[in-house]
Amino acid sequence: MNIILQINLIVGTLLVLLFIVYMIKSNKVALKYSLTWILSAFFLLIISIFPKIVTFFADLLGIVSITNAIYFIAIAFLYIILFNLTIAITVGSERDRKIAQEIAFLRSEIEQLKAKQQQDQPKEDSKKAD
Amino acid sequence: MLLIIPAYNEESSLPFLIDKLNEGFDQYDFLIVNDNSTDNTIQIIQNKDVRYLDLPINLGIGGAVQTGYIYALRNGYDIAVQVDGDGQHNPEYIKDMIAMIKDGADMVIGSRFITKEGFQSSRMRRLGIHYLSFIIKLLTGVRVTDPTSGFRACNRKVIRLFSSNYPIDYPEPETIITVLKNRCSIKETAVVMNERMGGKSSIDFFKSIYYMIKVSLAIFIASASTKRRGRRFAG
Numbered sequence: 001m002n003i004i005l006q007i008n009l010i011v012g013t014l015l016v017l018l019f020i021v022y023m024i025k026s027n028k029v030a031l032k033y034s035l036t037w038i039l040s041a042f043f044l045l046i047i048s049i050f051p052k053i054v055t056f057f058a059d060l061l062g063i064v065s066i067t068n069a070i071y072f073i074a075i076a077f078l079y080i081i082l083f084n085l086t087i088a089i090t091v092g093s094e095r096d097r098k099i100a101q102e103i104a105f106l107r108s109e110i111e112q113l114k115a116k117q118q119q120d121q122p123k124e125d126s127k128k129a130d
Numbered sequence: 131m132l133l134i135i136p137a138y139n140e141e142s143s144l145p146f147l148i149d150k151l152n153e154g155f156d157q158y159d160f161l162i163v164n165d166n167s168t169d170n171t172i173q174i175i176q177n178k179d180v181r182y183l184d185l186p187i188n189l190g191i192g193g194a195v196q197t198g199y200i201y202a203l204r205n206g207y208d209i210a211v212q213v214d215g216d217g218q219h220n221p222e223y224i225k226d227m228i229a230m231i232k233d234g235a236d237m238v239i240g241s242r243f244i245t246k247e248g249f250q251s252s253r254m255r256r257l258g259i260h261y262l263s264f265i266i267k268l269l270t271g272v273r274v275t276d277p278t279s280g281f282r283a284c285n286r287k288v289i290r291l292f293s294s295n296y297p298i299d300y301p302e303p304e305t306i307i308t309v310l311k312n313r314c315s316i317k318e319t320a321v322v323m324n325e326r327m328g329g330k331s332s333i334d335f336f337k338s339i340y341y342m343i344k345v346s347l348a349i350f351i352a353s354a355s356t357k358r359r360g361r362r363f364a365g
Binding site: 096097100103104105107 | 163182183184185186187189193196197200201204298
């Protein structure tokens with residue numbers, strides 16, 4: 001790997017890592033969902049410091065070109081991140097549904113209580129008058 | 131005995147159904163679940179002074195119906211009957227369905243394809259329904275002639291099952307598998323359905339391909355995951 005590319009990669013990945021940490025610190029991204037991002041950025045950092053790792057992986061997987069190996073690794077990470085997001089959406093919409101159903105129940109209970117209160121009100125007034 | 135009536139934009143048909151139920155079928159409690167309709171459905175329900183639940187967001191037919199089942203469970207109903215809000219289902223048949231539940235069936239489906247009278251749906255849709263019926267028979271050995279019918283009665287056991295586990299969209303065929311996999315029995319009774327009075331079918335032509343693929347997949351997955359669903363039901 002070219003030394004200029006290597007330096008660029010290291011600097012770039014460090015910036016990305018700093019950005020993710022900043023986002024987590026300012027509560028804009030939940031740590032839970034950024035873990036895959038941090039891991040992939042970290043992995044990229046290691047690769048850019050020790051590019052031999054990619055050659056090793058490429059040989060292991062039978063990939064001839066190192067560039068292709070990098071693409072493959074990147075896509076694999078994106079798959080993991082995307083699937084995690086799909087899980088997060090599923091969990092979130094399941095919670096939405098439960099909360100919406102409970103709101104419907106609470107709304108109807110409030111209406112019933114209001115109606116009951118209106119019925120009881122005149123009685124209490126007349127008691128006071130007595 | 132609770133009737134669950136899911137309603138999404140049914141302002142044109144719902145008043146007729148409510149009047150019909152109030153006049154001839156006052157022995158049944160009924161609950162309308164408004165699935166955050168964008169028309170005047172909620173005003174109509176409130177003016178009629180009936181039991182209702184008002185969902186704050188649109189959950190889709192499955193979410194609305196499940197809300198009704200949860201209501202039935204929490205309020206101690208032994209039998210719940212699902213009736214569409216669009217006027218397709220005739221309340222006259224509810225009596226027969228309840229009788230079959232009392233005779234021991236866990237779920238009873240009102241089928242329009244036993245006597246083949248009344249509204250039979252379009253040819254394309256019937257073809258899809260026959261296909262679903264075929265794969266359900268293939269996977270469970272049970273013949274259900276009208277798996278997409280949303281006219282169904284359930285006992286307490288199935289009410290509990292549906293309260294904890296109900297598919298979100300196009301739920302009818304999938305729930306048949308869920309019910310059978312939980313060792314509950316399904317029976318069908320002949321009903322005559324009307325053409326919908328108002329509102330739109332939840333499945334339009336362009337969605338039908340997506341519908342068939344999604345429902346087939348759901349049926350296969352549901353029939354494969356016996357243990358998981360069984361455990362969920364127990365817990």
